[in-house]
Amino acid sequence: MLSKFRLALLATVITLSPAALATASAEPLKVIASFSIIGDFAKNVGGERVEVTTLVGPDGDAHVYEPKPADAVAMAGADVVLVNGLHFEGFLERLVETSGAKAQIVELTKGIEPLKMQEEHEAEGEAHEAEGEAHDAAAEEEEEEEGHHHGDTDPHAFQSIANAKIYVKNIADAFCAADAEGCDAYKANAEAYTQKLAAAEDEVKAAVASIPEDKRVIITSHDAFGYFEHEYGLTFLAPEGVSTEAEASAADVAALIRQVREDKASAIFVESITNARLAEQIATETGLKIGGTLYSDALSAADGPAPTYIDLMRNNIATIKGAILGS
Amino acid sequence: MTRRLTAFSCAALAFGFTVLPALAEEKSAWRLFVSDHAAPVVRAIDAETGKVLANFATNGPATLHRSESGRTVFAVQGKSDMISVISSGLSMGDHGDHGDLKIEAPSLLEAAFPGAKPSHFVDHHGDIALFFDGEGVARTIAEKEVLAGSKTAREVKTAAPHHGVAVAFGSHVLVSEPNSEKPDELPVGIRVVDATGAPVGDVHSCPDLHGEASSGNILAIACAEGLLLVKAGDDTPSIELLPYGEGLPEGKSTTLVGGRGLQYFLGNYGPSAVVVIDPTAKDAFRLIELPARRVHFAVDPARPKFAYVFTEDGRLHRIDVLAGQIVGTLALTEPYSMDGHWSDPRPRIAVAGDSIIVSDPLKGLLHVVDAGSFTETGNIPVEGKPFNVVAIGGSGETH
Structure with missing residues (x-):
C-alpha cells in the first residue's frame, strides 16, 4: 500500500x-x-x-x-x-x-491496425474501363516505370x-x-x-458530427488521411498516392475530377508539404473553392497554426469544418 | 573471373524493414559499360563473369554517362559530333515494399542525337539535357521518350557557341550564359527559360561556370566564387549562391558529383584536394588534401558514407564523408601522371554494388575492389584501352 x-x-x-x-x-x-x-x-x-x-x-x-x-x-x-x-x-x-x-x-x-491502400488501383481500373482505354502491355510498362505500389500499407x-x-x-x-x-x-x-x-479526439469527433453526412467528401493532395477517414468518418479523395514522391498522372487527375463531380465533394484543400498547383487545377475544373491548408505529414513552424500535434489536429478539423459549413 | 556482386538491398533485409512476398525469386545483376580511349566502341560487360555481352560501334571514342534510372547509357562522342544511346537492358521497378528487376540484352537504341561538339550530359529526375558546344544549343528530352525511340528533343539556343551545360528542371530549362565578349571562355551565368523558351528573370551570375550535380532536392552548379544552389520553387526554380567558405584556400570547384543516400556534394578543389560540401551545414565546405594529384573521383551510391578518389600515384583512396578524411588507401596501378594532355588515358572509377571498378587503360584492365574490405579481389581484362566506365545494376525480384 x-x-x-x-x-x-x-x-x-x-x-x-x-x-x-x-x-x-x-x-x-x-x-x-x-x-x-x-x-x-x-x-x-x-x-x-x-x-x-x-x-x-x-x-x-x-x-x-x-x-x-x-x-x-x-x-x-x-x-x-x-x-x-x-x-x-x-x-x-x-x-x-x-x-x-x-x-x-x-x-x-x-x-x-494498418490500413491497406487498394482503392487507388481499383479507382484506376474503373477509370480505364469507363473511358474504354486498352490497358495494354505498354500502359502496364509505363505504370511500372512510374512505380505502382500494389498492396501498399498506408503509413x-x-x-x-x-x-x-x-x-x-x-x-x-x-x-x-x-x-x-x-x-x-x-x-x-x-x-x-x-x-x-483524448480531449482533442473528442473535439474532432464532435466537429465531424456537426457536418451533415452528405457533405463529408473532401479533396486533398495526397493520400495522407486514410486513418482519419477510417476513424472519424470523413471521405478524403486525393490525386496523389500515399507518397508525394510520385506525381499524379493526367489520368489520375481526370478520374478524380470525375469522381468529385459524382460524389459531390464539398471542399478542396492544399497540404502544407505539397505544391498547391494540382489542387488549384482541380478547384478550377470542378468549381470547388480551396478551403485552406491541411497539415498532413509535418507540423508547422513554431509561429504557424500547427506547431504541435494537438494543434495540427485541431487546425485541420477546424479548417475542414469551416470550409464545408461556410460553403 | 567469377565474382558474386551482392546487391545493395541486403542491408535493408538485415534491418528487417523489408518484407518480401512469397514465390518471388530475388536476383541481382550488374553490367559495366566501358568506352575505349582511342577506338570507337562501347563494350557491355557482365560484372559478375567478366564476359563481354555486346560491343557497340560508335562514330568516335566516347565519354559515357548513365541515366539516373539506369535504363540508358549515353555515349557522348565530342570529336565525332554524335551522342548515341544504349539501353542497359536492366530496369528496376519500384513497388514500394520491394523492387522488381527486369533483365534483357543491352542494345543500341534508335534514338541518337547528332550535333556539333556535344559535351555535357545531365539527367535530372528522368529529363535529359544534352549540350552541344559547337552550336551553343541544349537539347532536352525525357528518358522514357528516348526509350520509346523518339529523337525529337526540345531545343534551347544560347547567344553563342560555348562550352556550356543545361539542366531540364521540371518545366524549366537552366542553360549556361556564354561570355558575350569571349565565348570561347567559360560561361558567366545561368539563364532560366520556361516551357515556351522565354527567359525567366535575369541571368544568375556564375563566372567560370563548369560542373554541376544533383543530390536529393538540390542541384548545385560550380562557379568561381561558390556554388549556385537550385531548388524547386513555387512557380520557378529558386537559385541562391553558396560562397566558398572563408577557411578554404584560394581556388574553385569545376567538377561536382552528388551524394546518393546522403545529401552532399563532392568537388575538386585545386589539383591535389577534394572538398566535401554539405549545403545545409554551417561550415558547408570541408577540404580534404590528397597525397598526390587527383585523377578521378566518385561517390558510393550503396554506402553513402564513402566516396573514392584515384590519384596519379596509382592509388585509390576511400573517403569517409562524415569524418571528412581519407580512411583507406589501396595501390592499384602504375603511376598515371597528370602532366601531359588533360584527356590522356587515365583511370576512371565506377561503383557496381559491392565492387569498386577502376579502369586501367594502359594495362587493358578493370580492377575490381571489394567495397567492404577495400581490397583488390580481381580484375577483368578488356581489349584496347578501357577508359570511361559506368556501372548499372541492382537486385530485385523476378515474378
Whole structure:
C-alpha cells in the first residue's frame, strides 16, 4: 500500500512538472525522431530527461527527405531512434546503415491496425474501363516505370488520434527500456499527454458530427488521411498516392475530377508539404473553392497554426469544418 | 573471373524493414559499360563473369554517362559530333515494399542525337539535357521518350557557341550564359527559360561556370566564387549562391558529383584536394588534401558514407564523408601522371554494388575492389584501352 501511494504521489508530481524529476546530473537520453510529429510526441513523453533531434523538421516532407551528413552523425550518437515505420521514412534504412547506429530503432506503428491502400488501383481500373482505354502491355510498362505500389500499407497512422495514443505508449516503453530510472516519469508523462489527446479526439469527433453526412467528401493532395477517414468518418479523395514522391498522372487527375463531380465533394484543400498547383487545377475544373491548408505529414513552424500535434489536429478539423459549413 | 556482386538491398533485409512476398525469386545483376580511349566502341560487360555481352560501334571514342534510372547509357562522342544511346537492358521497378528487376540484352537504341561538339550530359529526375558546344544549343528530352525511340528533343539556343551545360528542371530549362565578349571562355551565368523558351528573370551570375550535380532536392552548379544552389520553387526554380567558405584556400570547384543516400556534394578543389560540401551545414565546405594529384573521383551510391578518389600515384583512396578524411588507401596501378594532355588515358572509377571498378587503360584492365574490405579481389581484362566506365545494376525480384 505504501509503495502504491508513493507511486501515485510520484505520478502526480511528474504530471505537474516533469522537469522537476529529471536527475540534474544525469545525461539526457539522446533521442532521434524521424519527423516532426514524432518529435513532438517524444518531447511530451520524455520531458527534460530527453534531448530530441528531429530529422525531418516542420513543413518537411519525409517521403522525399534526403538525409544530411549531420543526421548520420547524430544518429550514430543516439540512444533511441523513433520512427513511424510502414515504409514512411524511405531514407531510413540507408541512414541507419551509414551512421552505424547502435541504438534501438523503434517503429511506433507497432500495435496499430494498418490500413491497406487498394482503392487507388481499383479507382484506376474503373477509370480505364469507363473511358474504354486498352490497358495494354505498354500502359502496364509505363505504370511500372512510374512505380505502382500494389498492396501498399498506408503509413500515415498518426492521422488518427487513437493511433497517436499507441505511438505515445510505444515511446514510453522505448524510453523505459533505455532509461529504467526514468520509467515512472515517462509513464506519467505519457498518461498525462494521452489525456490531452483524448480531449482533442473528442473535439474532432464532435466537429465531424456537426457536418451533415452528405457533405463529408473532401479533396486533398495526397493520400495522407486514410486513418482519419477510417476513424472519424470523413471521405478524403486525393490525386496523389500515399507518397508525394510520385506525381499524379493526367489520368489520375481526370478520374478524380470525375469522381468529385459524382460524389459531390464539398471542399478542396492544399497540404502544407505539397505544391498547391494540382489542387488549384482541380478547384478550377470542378468549381470547388480551396478551403485552406491541411497539415498532413509535418507540423508547422513554431509561429504557424500547427506547431504541435494537438494543434495540427485541431487546425485541420477546424479548417475542414469551416470550409464545408461556410460553403 | 567469377565474382558474386551482392546487391545493395541486403542491408535493408538485415534491418528487417523489408518484407518480401512469397514465390518471388530475388536476383541481382550488374553490367559495366566501358568506352575505349582511342577506338570507337562501347563494350557491355557482365560484372559478375567478366564476359563481354555486346560491343557497340560508335562514330568516335566516347565519354559515357548513365541515366539516373539506369535504363540508358549515353555515349557522348565530342570529336565525332554524335551522342548515341544504349539501353542497359536492366530496369528496376519500384513497388514500394520491394523492387522488381527486369533483365534483357543491352542494345543500341534508335534514338541518337547528332550535333556539333556535344559535351555535357545531365539527367535530372528522368529529363535529359544534352549540350552541344559547337552550336551553343541544349537539347532536352525525357528518358522514357528516348526509350520509346523518339529523337525529337526540345531545343534551347544560347547567344553563342560555348562550352556550356543545361539542366531540364521540371518545366524549366537552366542553360549556361556564354561570355558575350569571349565565348570561347567559360560561361558567366545561368539563364532560366520556361516551357515556351522565354527567359525567366535575369541571368544568375556564375563566372567560370563548369560542373554541376544533383543530390536529393538540390542541384548545385560550380562557379568561381561558390556554388549556385537550385531548388524547386513555387512557380520557378529558386537559385541562391553558396560562397566558398572563408577557411578554404584560394581556388574553385569545376567538377561536382552528388551524394546518393546522403545529401552532399563532392568537388575538386585545386589539383591535389577534394572538398566535401554539405549545403545545409554551417561550415558547408570541408577540404580534404590528397597525397598526390587527383585523377578521378566518385561517390558510393550503396554506402553513402564513402566516396573514392584515384590519384596519379596509382592509388585509390576511400573517403569517409562524415569524418571528412581519407580512411583507406589501396595501390592499384602504375603511376598515371597528370602532366601531359588533360584527356590522356587515365583511370576512371565506377561503383557496381559491392565492387569498386577502376579502369586501367594502359594495362587493358578493370580492377575490381571489394567495397567492404577495400581490397583488390580481381580484375577483368578488356581489349584496347578501357577508359570511361559506368556501372548499372541492382537486385530485385523476378515474378
